[in-house]
Amino acid sequence: MNNMRLTERAVQATDTKITARKVQVHYGASHAIKDVDIDILDKTVTAFIGPSGCGKSTFLRCLNRMNDTIAICRVEGAILLDGEDIYDKKVDPVQLRARVGMVFQKPNPFPKSIYDNVAYGPKIHGLVRNKAELDEVVESALRKAALWNEVKDRLNAPGTGLSGGQQQRLCIARAVATSPEVLLMDEPCSALDPIATAQVEELIDELRANFSVVIVTHSMQQAARVSQRTAFFHLGNLVEFGETGQIFTNPRDPRTESYITGRIG
Amino acid sequence: MTMVETPAPRSLYTADARTKARNAAEKRFRIYGIAAVAIGLLALVVLLSSVLGSGLGAFRQSVLSLPITLDAKALDPKGHRDPAEMAKATTVTYGKLITKALEAVVIEKNLAPGMKSKQIGELISKEAPAGLRDMVLANPSLVGTTITYDVLASGRVDGFFKGRVTMESAALDSNISPEQLQLADKLRAEGMLKLAFNPGFLTNPDASELRPESAGLGVAILGSIYMMVIVLCLALPIGVAASIYLEEFAPKNRFTDLIEVNVANLAAVPSIVYGILGLAAFINFAGMPQSSPLVGALVLTLMTLPRIIIPTRAALNAVPPSIREAALGVGASKTQTIFHHVLPLAVPGILTGAIIGLAQALGETAPLLLIGMVAFVKDYPGAPPEGVLDPASAIPVQIYNWTQRADPAFVERASGAIIVLLVFLLVMNSLAVILRRKFERRW
Numbered sequence: 001m002n003n004m005r006l007t008e009r010a011v012q013a014t015d016t017k018i019t020a021r022k023v024q025v026h027y028g029a030s031h032a033i034k035d036v037d038i039d040i041l042d043k044t045v046t047a048f049i050g051p052s053g054c055g056k057s058t059f060l061r062c063l064n065r066m067n068d069t070i071a072i073c074r075v076e077g078a079i080l081l082d083g084e085d086i087y088d089k090k091v092d093p094v095q096l097r098a099r100v101g102m103v104f105q106k107p108n109p110f111p112k113s114i115y116d117n118v119a120y121g122p123k124i125h126g127l128v129r130n131k132a133e134l135d136e137v138v139e140s141a142l143r144k145a146a147l148w149n150e151v152k153d154r155l156n157a158p159g160t161g162l163s164g165g166q167q168q169r170l171c172i173a174r175a176v177a178t179s180p181e182v183l184l185m186d187e188p189c190s191a192l193d194p195i196a197t198a199q200v201e202e203l204i205d206e207l208r209a210n211f212s213v214v215i216v217t218h219s220m221q222q223a224a225r226v227s228q229r230t231a232f233f234h235l236g237n238l239v240e241f242g243e244t245g246q247i248f249t250n251p252r253d254p255r256t257e258s259y260i261t262g263r264i265g
Numbered sequence: 266m267t268m269v270e271t272p273a274p275r276s277l278y279t280a281d282a283r284t285k286a287r288n289a290a291e292k293r294f295r296i297y298g299i300a301a302v303a304i305g306l307l308a309l310v311v312l313l314s315s316v317l318g319s320g321l322g323a324f325r326q327s328v329l330s331l332p333i334t335l336d337a338k339a340l341d342p343k344g345h346r347d348p349a350e351m352a353k354a355t356t357v358t359y360g361k362l363i364t365k366a367l368e369a370v371v372i373e374k375n376l377a378p379g380m381k382s383k384q385i386g387e388l389i390s391k392e393a394p395a396g397l398r399d400m401v402l403a404n405p406s407l408v409g410t411t412i413t414y415d416v417l418a419s420g421r422v423d424g425f426f427k428g429r430v431t432m433e434s435a436a437l438d439s440n441i442s443p444e445q446l447q448l449a450d451k452l453r454a455e456g457m458l459k460l461a462f463n464p465g466f467l468t469n470p471d472a473s474e475l476r477p478e479s480a481g482l483g484v485a486i487l488g489s490i491y492m493m494v495i496v497l498c499l500a501l502p503i504g505v506a507a508s509i510y511l512e513e514f515a516p517k518n519r520f521t522d523l524i525e526v527n528v529a530n531l532a533a534v535p536s537i538v539y540g541i542l543g544l545a546a547f548i549n550f551a552g553m554p555q556s557s558p559l560v561g562a563l564v565l566t567l568m569t570l571p572r573i574i575i576p577t578r579a580a581l582n583a584v585p586p587s588i589r590e591a592a593l594g595v596g597a598s599k600t601q602t603i604f605h606h607v608l609p610l611a612v613p614g615i616l617t618g619a620i621i622g623l624a625q626a627l628g629e630t631a632p633l634l635l636i637g638m639v640a641f642v643k644d645y646p647g648a649p650p651e652g653v654l655d656p657a658s659a660i661p662v663q664i665y666n667w668t669q670r671a672d673p674a675f676v677e678r679a680s681g682a683i684i685v686l687l688v689f690l691l692v693m694n695s696l697a698v699i700l701r702r703k704f705e706r707r708w
């Protein structure tokens with residue numbers, strides 16, 4: 001793993017954005033997340049890694065209460081965003097999701113035009129006052145998602161008509177357009193080619209200046225390239241969480257070590 | 266070491282036994298499929314040809330073109346040409362004028378020597394004088410002139426030209442005699458009596474047992490249209506709102522399960538039960554007028570609701586969950602998600618369901634019989650909105666009604682009405698297809 005430029009990354013931020021304590025998630029009778037404690041820092045990229053089915057997506061979806069939509073899903077414990085419990089009765093998940101955006105594992109653009117896909121969030125949250133501002137937001141979001149050059153001539157074409165990788169970048173643009181404080185990305189690059197992946201990784205690095213980013217990935221290289229902190233999940237447990245450099249070069253737990261060296265997965 | 270023996274490579278050009286068996290099975294299945302489709306098509310062809318064969322005649326009617334002298338002395342003795350005064354001249358007076366005109370022709374051409382004026386007059390429909398009278402009252406300046414007017418021939422004469430009445434049957438018939446039919450034949454040879462397109466079939470109200478030639482679907486079509494509009498305005502919004510609530514908002518518990526089972530059951534309840542309900546609830550309890558399109562529409566709405574709710578829920582359910590997640594993920598509220606993303610994708614399915622439900626309601630007879638829409642209605646219902654409380658008929662009820670009558674002329678009318686009903690259904694179903702195409706989008 002000598003190509004990973006691990007040591008170049010200094011972790012600057014120390015403010016905690018999200019704090020999770022004793023989080024349990026049940027899907028009916030099955031216990032998907034067990035006693036997870038984690039502190040996600042502001043202006044930092046945090047990577048979730050772990051074998052398939054270990055609960056990375058499940059935990060990620062707890063952070064913006066997307067699990068509320070699954071009837072059998074039960075979340076216990078405390079998750080605080082800037083010190084406020086997001087599972088408090090007074091919290092409206094809609095307001096929360098405006099601040100904690102999400103990019104899903106499978107690209108899911110709306111069956112509307114490319115423009116409308118990106119403009120939808122700013123419109124419903126009243127972030128713009130007029131069409132010119134909206135145009136600006138749409139363009140900058142598409143630029144950030146490295147999609148602008150490909151679609152600038154066909155903003156009115158349907159978003160579903162794009163290729164899989166373009167659709168995923170459209171979804172990233174859609175999430176970025178609402179300027180969330182935290183961006184949750186569930187394997188955002190699984191449908192992308194290496195060039196688009198590099199562009200998205202660059203975007204993630206840029207986003208770090210303003211937002212806190214949490215990314216689930218199956219690519220250890222990607223985790224090492226983009227993140228400052230890495231969490232390793234296994235069978236619903238958070239096995240190890242620390243600076244990315246330390247996790248990849250000097251894991252404390254034998255399970256982490258066997259996973260990153262390719263022995264469990 | 267034992268190894269599984271690999272079969273010797275075989276040529277791709279010869280099919281092995283398993284492949285042959287599979288291909289034979291596929292072929293058999295194709296034949297069954299084609300046979301099934303053929304049976305369906307055959308049934309359709311038989312149905313359509315029998316309906317068209319017996320019903321198309323209703324759109325053509327025997328008419329006599331007669332030069333009628335509108336005698337001023339008889340019609341407007343005071344000479345003021347005032348419709349109020351002229352209304353004193355009854356249809357009897359007009360009937361005499363028409364008979365006189367026909368008699369003049371018959372005598373001039375010597376078509377039926379020795380036939381009495383009364384018998385000649387029987388060739389003409391008893392409904393004809395009323396039509397002439399309405400025309401003159403609407404345009405008094407015609408009085409005193411001679412106009413060429415198309416009068417309806419009587420039902421028997423019409424039946425004679427359509428093959429329903431023969432010389433033999435006429436000999437036994439008190440309403441027509443073979444001599445009169447011979448006269449009709451001669452008039453046809455003279456070009457005065459002919460089969461012409463009959464707009465009255467679509468516009469006239471129903472007529473009595475003795476005047477099949479003037480019976481039309483006007484009141485029934487109007488009644489059916491009133492009902493369909495009301496059903497659409499009530500059943501679609503209520504049905505869609507109920508479906509959205511049940512599908513998207515309602516908690517999944519025993520109570521909603523119960524509702525779900527009941528909706529499914531209601532869709533299967535025989536329609537006559539809705540008629541009994543309507544009779545009890547709307548007429549006996551709420552005191553609404555019998556035979557009115559409003560009551561008919563309310564009953565049909567109750568019947569159509571579950572038939573809209575079920576496909577609407579299915580359409581909402583078929584919207585991929587990823588779309589909902591996407592909307593929720595950018596911070597849309599539940600209502601925004603539904604109205605901005607889910608509903609637009611479900612619209613084609615909802616429209617198809619609604620139109621099919623409506624088409625079923627259009628063809629429904631049994632519940633309407635129970636709320637009195639089977640009554641003989643001769644007057645058009647008024648203009649909406651008050652008109653929906655006036656007595657009216659409906660197309661399927663009119664069909665039922667006509668098949669009950671003794672005169673075989675009404676069989677032709679009934680088949681004609683079935684054609685009209687089928688055209689309505691065809692239009693509605695095409696509309697469903699067009700709307701579905703229009704709103705269908707990929708995702």
Ligand SMILES: Nc1ncnc2c1ncn2[C@@H]1O[C@H](COP(=O)(O)OP(=O)(O)OP(=O)(O)O)[C@@H](O)[C@H]1O
Nearest residue numbers: 027030032050051052053054055056057058059070
């Ligand atoms: N909607 C659901 N209903 C029931 N069980 C679920 C549901 N979603 C996930 N699970 C279960 O929860 C566990 C964790 O799933 P999760 O999707 O979080 O895994 P993951 O780490 O994201 O895996 P992958 O890397 O394959 O995406 C799995 O055992 C899965 O079967």
Ligand SMILES: [Mg+2]
Nearest residue numbers: 056057105186
């Ligand atoms: Mg996952």
